[in-house]
Amino acid sequence: MREKFNLRLISVFVVLAALICAGVLLSSSSESNEPATYTSITLDQYSSTVISSYGLSLTLSLNSTTYHPGEQISITINEKNTLARENNIHVANRWPVQGLSVGPCGTLNYPFGISILKGYYDIKSVAAITPLQLFDPNAVYHCPMILAGIVSYDFQPGSDVAAIYTSYDSEPWSINMTAKVTSAGFWIGSRPKATFSNFTPGIYTVVGGDEWGALVILHFTIS
Secondary structure: OOHHHHHHHHHHHHHHHHHHHHHHHHHHHHHHOOOEEEEEEEEEOOEHHHHEEEEEEEEEOOOEEEOOOOOOEEEEEEEEEEOOOEEEEEOOOOOOOOOOOOOEOOOOOOEEEEEEEEEEOOOOOHHHOOOOOOOOOOOOOOOOOOOOEEEEEOOOOOOOEEEEOOOOOOOOOEOOOOOEEEEOOEOOOOOOOEEEEOOEEEEEEEEEEEOOOOOEEEEEEOO
């Protein structure tokens, strides 16, 4: 009788252990396998934010919404942890649109980037439009250190400071998840004969996105 009871007890423990392991596996993989959901917050015409179910906010900001030809347009993009605890997010490579960058060297070590489109577009239509070429393709650039094999970003509580972890046995590198892009126009053509053009009068769309699928847009006018 006691042996049967012990066998049943062992079976219960085995089942519980299996359920716990399954739960751990599901919870650890859901972040990278399941797309996030997003809530949009537009504070004013100069700034817009989306908050994801991963606990991150992606904010896109302009220094103005109306410019004259030849004026520098300043765009800031920022990613922040909205949680009151550390937030480790695995890379996903789930970019909402192509062509995002923060400079001529791409997105560098940031999980986000921006682009500018000529014309007025909304979130549903931006993916079909080719972004303007903001950086001189004729130039030779000396890119800063770009980490290889990034596996996750560990955001500090309520902060845009994140430690970047790689697949190599190196110490994590912490940076502020904020980047600024300035431009007075765009380049037409390809190296070595690309030519520069100031933004011409009209409406333009600024796109910001991150590799977890967040997408935010703003608009400015050249007059």
